[in-house]
Amino acid sequence: MSRRSLLRGFSGLGTAGALAALTGCGVPAAYVEAGDRSAADRSARDKSLVFANWPLYIDTDDKNTSKRPTLDAFSKRSGISVKYTEEINDNDEFFGKISPALMNHQETGRDLIVISDWMAARFVRLGWVQEMDRAKQPNVAKYLDPQLSSPAFDKGRLHSVPWQSGITGIAYNKKRLGREIKHTSELWEPSLKGKVTLLSGLDEAFALLMQGDGVDITRWTADDFHRMCDQVEKYVKNKQIRRFTGNDYIKDLSTGDVLACQAYSGDVIQLQADNPDIEFVVPEEGAELWAESMMIPNLARHKSNAEKLIDYYYEPEVAAELAAWVNYVCPVPAAREVLASSKDKDTAELAEDPLIFPDDAMRKRLAIARDITSGERVEFAKRWNAIVGL
Incomplete structure (x- = not known):
C-alpha cells in the first residue's frame, strides 16, 4: 500500500x-x-x-x-x-x-x-x-x-x-472497458453508469473536474466551482457516480466493481504491478499536478x-x-x-x-491549482459535503 x-x-x-x-x-x-x-x-x-x-x-x-x-x-x-x-x-x-x-x-x-x-x-x-x-x-x-x-x-x-509530487487523473480498466479513455467527459457516458467513483475530498477532487470543463485551474473562480458542483450533483442524482471514495477506489477498480475513477498516479503504478490492464490517463483537458x-x-x-x-x-x-x-x-x-x-x-x-518522470507531452497538460482561500473554504466545503454525503 x-x-x-x-x-x-x-x-x-x-x-x-x-x-x-x-x-x-x-x-x-x-x-x-x-x-x-x-x-x-x-x-x-x-x-x-x-x-x-x-x-x-x-x-x-x-x-x-x-x-x-x-x-x-x-x-x-x-x-x-x-x-x-x-x-x-x-x-x-x-x-x-x-x-x-x-x-x-x-x-x-x-x-x-x-x-x-x-x-x-x-x-x-x-x-x-x-x-x-x-x-x-x-x-x-x-x-x-x-x-x-x-x-x-x-x-x-x-x-x-x-x-x-503526483498527479490526480483518471484510472480505468482498459480490458473490462474495451477502449481507451482520453477525456474527463467520458466518465459521464451511459456505458459507465454506476461504474464511476470520484474522490470525496474537496481539495483532492475539484481541480480535475474543473479542467474537464475547460477551466484554467491556476485562476478558477467561484462561478467555476459552483458550475462544477452543479454537474456533479446531476450525476449523483442519476446514479452515474457510484460513490465517493478515499483510498477505497483501489479495491473497487481491482475487483471490477468500478471501471473508471478519479485516482492518484502513485497508487496506479502499484496497481499495474498486479494488473497490467489498469491504465492511468492525464485527460486531454489536463490534470492536476500536486x-x-x-x-x-x-x-x-x-x-x-x-x-x-x-x-x-x-x-x-x-x-x-x-x-x-x-x-x-x-x-x-x-x-x-x-x-x-x-x-x-x-x-x-x-x-x-x-x-514518475512525466514526459514533455504530459507536462503540457499538467497544472497546479490555486488553493481554496480561507474566505472561500467554509462555503465551498459546505456545498461539496452536501453532494458527497459527508
Missing part, C-alpha cells in the same frame, strides 16, 4: 472546525509576524533534528524495515541524528495537533514536517513556517522541478520544498540541520533512490538519468515511467 492510498477524503471543514473550536476556547488563529517566527538555532552544537512525515513515504531496507537507507546515509555523512516519526495520517488531523502551539507562539517539537500543498498554503498564509536559506540549499536551487518551483501560495518556494512539501515550523530549534536534510534529498542520486521506492512523481528530474543508468533492469525501467 502506498502512502497516498492512506489518504482519507477530508474536505477541509475539519480545519475550519479546529480553528473555530480553538477560537471558542479564547485562542484566536493568529497570524505570526516574520520577526516572531525564528528561535535561537541549536544546530551547530546539537547535531539532531525531528522529522515528521506520513507512513510509508520513505525508502526502507528490504530485510529490516526499521532501517531507512537514504536517511541513515545522511546521518552517517553529516553527523546529524534524525528522529523520524510517521505521525502524519491526515492533513486536518495534524493541523489540529500542532496548531495550538503555533498560534500561541510555542515550539511544536518538530524541525521538519511534510504536508500537502493545499494545507501548506494555510501555514504560509498564517505565517506559521519559516523562510529557508537557499544559500544553504544549492541542490534545491539547481535541481527542483521548474514546474513545481513557484506555486501561487508560495512564490519562489521560499517556505516549502516538495518531498514528492506536491507534498517539507516545511520548517516556527521556533524550530534545528533549522540549519533541517535545511541540510532537505538539500540532501535534492541530490539526484538520493532523489533517485527515494523515487525507486515510493513511485511518485519525482521532484528532481535529474534523478531520471541516475535510474536510467542502473544495471538493474527493473530500476532502469522506472526512468521511462511517465508517472
Whole structure:
C-alpha cells in the first residue's frame, strides 16, 4: 500500500472546525509576524533534528524495515541524528495537533514536517513556517522541478520544498472497458453508469473536474466551482457516480466493481504491478499536478540541520533512490538519468515511467491549482459535503 492510498477524503471543514473550536476556547488563529517566527538555532552544537512525515513515504531496507537507507546515509555523512516519526495520517488531523502551539507562539517539537500543498498554503498564509536559506540549499536551487518551483501560495518556494509530487487523473480498466479513455467527459457516458467513483475530498477532487470543463485551474473562480458542483450533483442524482471514495477506489477498480475513477498516479503504478490492464490517463483537458512539501515550523530549534536534510534529498542520486521506492512523481528530474543508468533492469525501467518522470507531452497538460482561500473554504466545503454525503 502506498502512502497516498492512506489518504482519507477530508474536505477541509475539519480545519475550519479546529480553528473555530480553538477560537471558542479564547485562542484566536493568529497570524505570526516574520520577526516572531525564528528561535535561537541549536544546530551547530546539537547535531539532531525531528522529522515528521506520513507512513510509508520513505525508502526502507528490504530485510529490516526499521532501517531507512537514504536517511541513515545522511546521518552517517553529516553527523546529524534524525528522529523520524510517521505521525502524519491526515492533513486536518495534524493541523489540529500542532496548531495550538503555533498560534500561541510555542515550539511544536518538530524541525521538519511534510504536508500537502493545499494545507501548506494555510501555514504560509498564517505565517506559521519559516523562510529557508537557499544559500544553504544549492541542490534545491539547481535541481527542483521548474514546474513545481513557484506555486501561487508560495512564490519562489521560499517556505516549502516538495518531498514528492503526483498527479490526480483518471484510472480505468482498459480490458473490462474495451477502449481507451482520453477525456474527463467520458466518465459521464451511459456505458459507465454506476461504474464511476470520484474522490470525496474537496481539495483532492475539484481541480480535475474543473479542467474537464475547460477551466484554467491556476485562476478558477467561484462561478467555476459552483458550475462544477452543479454537474456533479446531476450525476449523483442519476446514479452515474457510484460513490465517493478515499483510498477505497483501489479495491473497487481491482475487483471490477468500478471501471473508471478519479485516482492518484502513485497508487496506479502499484496497481499495474498486479494488473497490467489498469491504465492511468492525464485527460486531454489536463490534470492536476500536486506536491507534498517539507516545511520548517516556527521556533524550530534545528533549522540549519533541517535545511541540510532537505538539500540532501535534492541530490539526484538520493532523489533517485527515494523515487525507486515510493513511485511518485519525482521532484528532481535529474534523478531520471541516475535510474536510467542502473544495471538493474527493473530500476532502469522506472526512468521511462511517465508517472514518475512525466514526459514533455504530459507536462503540457499538467497544472497546479490555486488553493481554496480561507474566505472561500467554509462555503465551498459546505456545498461539496452536501453532494458527497459527508
